[in-house]
Structure formats: structure tokens, C-alpha cells
Amino acid sequence: MFEEVDASVVCKQLGLSRFGPTIKPHYLLSTYNGPSDVLMDSVECSGSEQRLIDCDNRNSTNIPCDHGEDVAVSCLQRRCVEHDIRLANGSAFEGRVEMCLEEVWTTICLESWNILNSRVLCRQLGYRSEGANTPANIPGPISMPIYSKQFHCSGHERRLFDCEKSGPSPPLCNHNHDLTIQCNSTRTSLFYSSSISSFSLSPSPS
Structure with a gap:
């Protein structure tokens, strides 16, 4: 299951805040322009990773998932200067x-x-x-x-x-x-x- 700690790594990689990410199922998005293959499954992040690909995951061409199980992440914008x-x-x-x-x-x-x-x-x-x-x-x-x-x-x-x-x-x-x-x-x-x-x-x- 894709959890908040996994979403926080996505937000960090995008240059956004790792705090308070929201996980949304893919079907809530209005459009999808991504690849046809599912690239990752069973993602398990510790939260210290800088990129999602650095997390433990099942990464192969035979992942038993379809796009009905895709996840989307909503991140918070950064709103202040670090350590202010x-x-x-x-x-x-x-x-x-x-x-x-x-x-x-x-x-x-x-x-x-x-x-x-x-x-x-x-x-x-x-x-x-x-x-x-x-x-x-x-x-x-x-x-x-x-x-x-x-x-x-x-x-x-x-x-x-x-x-x-x-x-x-x-x-x-x-x-x-x-x-x-x-x-x-x-x-x-x-x-x-x-x-x-x-x-x-x-x-x-x-």
C-alpha cells in the first residue's frame, strides 16, 4: 500500500514540502498522459530518500497491477524561508x-x-x-x-x-x-x- 511516508518522498523530489502530502487514487485526476506500463509496485520508503526510485520497491516489467491502482499525490507549496x-x-x-x-x-x-x-x-x-x-x-x-x-x-x-x-x-x-x-x-x-x-x-x- 502506498502510504504518506512514500508520498513525502515524491513531494521532496519535486522540490515541494514533505509535510502533509495527500494521496489520491488515479481516477480522481481528469487526464492521464503517463506511460502505458506500471513501473513500480509495493513501494516502501523510510522518508530519508531523495527520490522515489531510491525506495524499496518491486520494479519489473511483470508487475501485477493496472492503471486502476495508480496513485496520485498532492503536495503543499513551500511558504516560508528555511529556519525562519x-x-x-x-x-x-x-x-x-x-x-x-x-x-x-x-x-x-x-x-x-x-x-x-x-x-x-x-x-x-x-x-x-x-x-x-x-x-x-x-x-x-x-x-x-x-x-x-x-x-x-x-x-x-x-x-x-x-x-x-x-x-x-x-x-x-x-x-x-x-x-x-x-x-x-x-x-x-x-x-x-x-x-x-x-x-x-x-x-x-x-
């Missing part, structure tokens, strides 16, 4: 943290989160790191993916995704444990020097 951060359901400096992964917005699990992570996150958003905290949770939509790893920031990283990561997430990670952040409302100008791996912070011009 935004705050939802709050203000410019407070809200549920959402991160762009493969151009789909995901939430981040609060479990194992710490103050160093918060400081890096707030600086990435353009706010001073002092006083960053995690207020009451604002659950994300049930359909939104949850990032499956934990962050371990030293406090000097340029962006949250530059921090060391480990995974998978603890068992409690669900939308009732989505990360919500409150940053210092003072805006900053951020200058990063890769040669010394440090930050210089100065107030933004008024």
Missing part, C-alpha cells in the same frame, strides 16, 4: 513560536527548553535577550507539525537552528506543550562576526 522564526497568536515580541522547516511552519516543543535557548531565539527575532521567558502555552493547530528535536544553545548562536540539537522529542510533546515565548520588547540591532563567534548588540535607532 515567527510568533503567532500574540504580539511582535510574544506568542507561540513557529519555525520554518522545509518551508512549512512547525511548532516547537517546550519540554527541555531553557533560558539560553530563549535568549538566542529573542535575538534572532531582533529583541534584547534579557528578561526572555516562557509564559502560558498557546497551543497550535492540530494539523501543524511539531519539530521533533530538542535545542541545546550555548547562548552565543546567531539563530536558533544553529544550536546543537538532539532528539527525538520527549513523550509529552504535543500541541499542549507548544513553546510560547515572551521577549524583552526593546528592539536591537544584531551584528554577528563569524571570525570571533560572538554577538554585538546595540539599541536600534529611534
Whole structure:
């Protein structure tokens, strides 16, 4: 049976998001201009493959299928810049943290989160790191993916995704444990020097 993990590889190969693919039987399509032969059967992907042909499958000229068993896949468009951060359901400096992964917005699990992570996150958003905290949770939509790893920031990283990561997430990670952040409302100008791996912070011009 062709499953969602198999469809995710198709979407990835097409340069689209691997999250949230929809599998449709071929008869739902209005036209079919493909080859006359069925080329693959019993496809089993792990999700790490870059191309569908890299997945385990039965690939021969004697596949016992016809086009009545063809599948079609609907993929989501990429809608954001990789590893960007935004705050939802709050203000410019407070809200549920959402991160762009493969151009789909995901939430981040609060479990194992710490103050160093918060400081890096707030600086990435353009706010001073002092006083960053995690207020009451604002659950994300049930359909939104949850990032499956934990962050371990030293406090000097340029962006949250530059921090060391480990995974998978603890068992409690669900939308009732989505990360919500409150940053210092003072805006900053951020200058990063890769040669010394440090930050210089100065107030933004008024």
C-alpha cells in the first residue's frame, strides 16, 4: 500500500514540502498522459530518500497491477524561508513560536527548553535577550507539525537552528506543550562576526 511516508518522498523530489502530502487514487485526476506500463509496485520508503526510485520497491516489467491502482499525490507549496522564526497568536515580541522547516511552519516543543535557548531565539527575532521567558502555552493547530528535536544553545548562536540539537522529542510533546515565548520588547540591532563567534548588540535607532 502506498502510504504518506512514500508520498513525502515524491513531494521532496519535486522540490515541494514533505509535510502533509495527500494521496489520491488515479481516477480522481481528469487526464492521464503517463506511460502505458506500471513501473513500480509495493513501494516502501523510510522518508530519508531523495527520490522515489531510491525506495524499496518491486520494479519489473511483470508487475501485477493496472492503471486502476495508480496513485496520485498532492503536495503543499513551500511558504516560508528555511529556519525562519515567527510568533503567532500574540504580539511582535510574544506568542507561540513557529519555525520554518522545509518551508512549512512547525511548532516547537517546550519540554527541555531553557533560558539560553530563549535568549538566542529573542535575538534572532531582533529583541534584547534579557528578561526572555516562557509564559502560558498557546497551543497550535492540530494539523501543524511539531519539530521533533530538542535545542541545546550555548547562548552565543546567531539563530536558533544553529544550536546543537538532539532528539527525538520527549513523550509529552504535543500541541499542549507548544513553546510560547515572551521577549524583552526593546528592539536591537544584531551584528554577528563569524571570525570571533560572538554577538554585538546595540539599541536600534529611534
